[in-house]
Amino acid sequence: MTKALERRQKLRAALIQAAEQMIAERGLAGLKTRDLAREIGCANGAVYNLVADVDELILRVGSRTLLRLDEALTLATNAGEPTPRESxxxxxxxxxxxxxxxxxxxxxxxxxxxxxxxxVPDWSVHDQMQLFRHIYQPLAALFPGRSPEELGITARSLFSAVHGxxxxxxxxxxxxxxxxxxxxxxxGLVRAMIDGLIAHDVKGAAAAD
Known part of the structure; x- marks a missing residue:
C-alpha cells in the first residue's frame, strides 16, 4: 500500500467517525461537510475525494450503527438458552x-x-437486511410449517409493530x-402477537383436519 493510499484510508475513516459523532450530537440535519472538513483537517472539497457524496457518507455511518445494533441483538439472545418466544x-x-x-x-x-x-447501494441494503435474521430464526422455530416467504413477511410485520x-x-x-x-x-405486544400467531396456526390446522 502506498503512503498516499494509506493516508487517504485513514482520512476516510476519520471522516466517517467524525460524521457519526456529529450526527450523534446534532442529528442528521446538523451534518455539515464544512464542519467535518475542519474537524479532520482537510479542504471542504477534499471530502468528496473520500466519499462519493453526502448520501454515501450517511450510509457509511448507518452501516456502523447497524453493526452495533447487530451486536446488541446478538448479545441479548446469547445469555442462557431462551425459548424462541422469549428470544x-x-x-x-x-x-x-x-x-x-x-x-x-x-x-x-x-x-x-x-x-x-x-x-440505495447493494452493500447498504445487505447491512440492513442482515438484521432480520435475528427475528427470522426464532420465528422459523416457532412456525416450521411456514414458507420462507411467509416467515419473511411475519418478521417484517413484527419489526414494524415494535419499531412503531x-x-x-x-x-x-x-x-x-x-x-x-x-x-x-x-x-406485552410481542408476546400477544406471537400467541395470536400460534393460535391462528393451530386453528387453521384444526380446520384443515
Missing part, C-alpha cells in the same frame, strides 16, 4: 434500548432519504413514554 421479546427490548441510547444515530437510519433517482412503538414512545413530545413503561408495553 423475540429480548430482541425487541434490545432494539428499544439501543434506540434510546443512540437516539440520533438510530433516527438517522430512517430519516435519511436518497437523492431523487438514486438507489419505539418511534412513538421515544418521541420527545406529548406522546413520549417513560422507558420502563415502554419496555413493558413492548414485552
Amino acid at each position: 423475540l421479546v429480548r430482541i425487541a427490548l434490545a432494539y428499544c434500548d439501543f434506540a434510546a441510547e443512540n437516539l440520533q444515530l438510530w433516527r438517522a437510519l430512517f430519516e435519511h432519504r436518497m437523492e431523487t433517482g438514486k438507489l 412503538m419505539v418511534a412513538l414512545g421515544l418521541e420527545q413530545k406529548l406522546v413520549a413514554v417513560p422507558l420502563p413503561a415502554l419496555r413493558k408495553e413492548i414485552t
